[in-house]
Amino acid sequence: MFNFEVVAESKNTRARAGLLHTLHGTIETPVFMPVGTLGSVKSLSPEELLESRTQIILGNTYHLYLRPGCEVISQFSGLHEFMNWNKPILTDSGGFQVFSLAKLSKISDEGVIFQSHIDGSRHMLTPENIVEIQICLGSDIIMCLDECIKYPSNREETKDAMELTTRWAKRCKKTWGNGNNGLFGIVQGGMFKDLRKISADALVDVGFSGYAIGGLSVGEPKDLMFEIADFTLDILPDSKPKYVMGTGTPEDLVKLVNIGADMFDCVLPTRNARNGQMFTKYGTVNICNSRYKLDKGPIDPGCTCYTCQNYSRAYLRHLYIAKELLAYRLNTIHNIHYYISLMESMRNAICKGEFEAFKKDFLEKRGIL
């Protein structure tokens, strides 16, 4: 049965540590969820995710609905069995992808009609079927359908999208009933604090297992992102998990935990790995750089990941330049390990009452490289 409890709070910040109980196990928060778009965290095996101590992954409903589709996944007891991953899975609502990837999306109160980016086939997502699809996927945390707007959007567009998101959220809740998995509402309202407040209040009124903040990291200035996140995190109920969607850099995560965020997902560690960008506590290593040609040291000397324990920068540079498939995997193992370890460090610091010191030290070290 889905449940959340706060187990420690930072004194001078809003950072907190929690436990998120799901059907597939308990998650320690704050938590980062690697993105497994199509039923695979790109290049990694489930065992490698476990070795990095990944607690929960994110699956993209839009992508999985189109390919392989519910017909295939319903042959299995959901995405867990299909992809051989027995820990929790959160699935997004597909809303973001429909608006960013699909062709000719047409929106109405009923739902959104769109053409697949793969074969042009026509589909409709509604608040009802999006919940049913996620139930078919066996998701531990289901996200409501939301309307995502571009940045910048004017107040009227933003208000309309927010209100539609609220109406859809109610219908999602009705379809979900009172499932054993969690159902999260998504706060919209763009860069308008009063709209964010209306959205949050309305969703809390409906009552969800947790609350996500959507519509951030869509091109707005970083300061504005933090301002809106700060405002919105603060008005959401502290008894529920708070999820900032689609963010961010390591610095972003630390700053967002600082203001009370519990959950994150982002393609940055996986995508950057495939682009040869490796995270370290001193900054980013671009593995293509010729300075690493003869470098026998690991990516990050302090790192305990499989990649750093077994391979040199020289070898990783060689593999990457030669476009060897192993490069993408070894790089991803490192970056995911970096993100997961960062979340663990933050949680430990919160539990020990040392989060402020951790944050100061972390931000000082990053960017030295």
Added chain:
Amino acid sequence: MFNFEVVAESKNTRARAGLLHTLHGTIETPVFMPVGTLGSVKSLSPEELLESRTQIILGNTYHLYLRPGCEVISQFSGLHEFMNWNKPILTDSGGFQVFSLAKLSKISDEGVIFQSHIDGSRHMLTPENIVEIQICLGSDIIMCLDECIKYPSNREETKDAMELTTRWAKRCKKTWGNGNNGLFGIVQGGMFKDLRKISADALVDVGFSGYAIGGLSVGEPKDLMFEIADFTLDILPDSKPKYVMGTGTPEDLVKLVNIGADMFDCVLPTRNARNGQMFTKYGTVNICNSRYKLDKGPIDPGCTCYTCQNYSRAYLRHLYIAKELLAYRLNTIHNIHYYISLMESMRNAICKGEFEAFKKDFLEKRGIL
């Protein structure tokens, strides 16, 4: 110290089981060597090779010489340390790649001048430096430089190339001295048995740790390949390992072991895996086939590999169609496991005096799918 011993011989065939002692451990023959062109068996980690019970891998001297180059690898104690593989490595001579990949190769008694297929830079390989490069790579089995000719070639071209290969082999031996690694001569002579005989005799006269048969599987009819392999394997000394280069299908391997071959390398299991072609004891599974869309069974029901133990045909089909990086790895794990297991089965059958029965059963089952 490099050494070979035959430990069992089949009664009614020329199949034999042996032990090949190298600086990085003992290899049970007949053996298949997965191809690790650029210091990585494409998509696999060293641990996955070990799990498949791979005993030895092949590295391509031409590729490794150009990228990352000896400057990089000499920072490490050879390719083993560079790529984190502590079992034996055989490196080829680069001859085949110079003639098939490089631009403007120009051949003389001194060696071969060519332009890199990567950046057009000009290089020269000689019998002397090819051995030195392989010593720098830390190779356990070094191959002599040979001239590879196209099929078909006339008698004169074939004779000239064979004689040059013999002259080069003598110079390779001289450079090698009496190393603790092995040095193999490569029998050439195209499709002319008398030239093959002259080549083999001349090489045996020089004296090598083992003998390879080059210039096969270059486009000639399969029957002719077997005829030449049969003839050449027979005239090579039984006290030495016999290596048929660049072959072949599972059926080829069984038939070549039957006539006395001990060692093989081929890109087939790895390349076909990346093309969605999976080997099974009943034939080839094309994982794209829509018949596998809802198929919950493994690629090969009897297979004990990681892929077959954990993933369905439906999932593998999905990953492959979605071009997920994990697809190439899971497919390769299976195909390499298939090849390695096939070699083990042959060796066991030889040791038990049951090779003929094994061969009959194997050939009957393959092609049922």
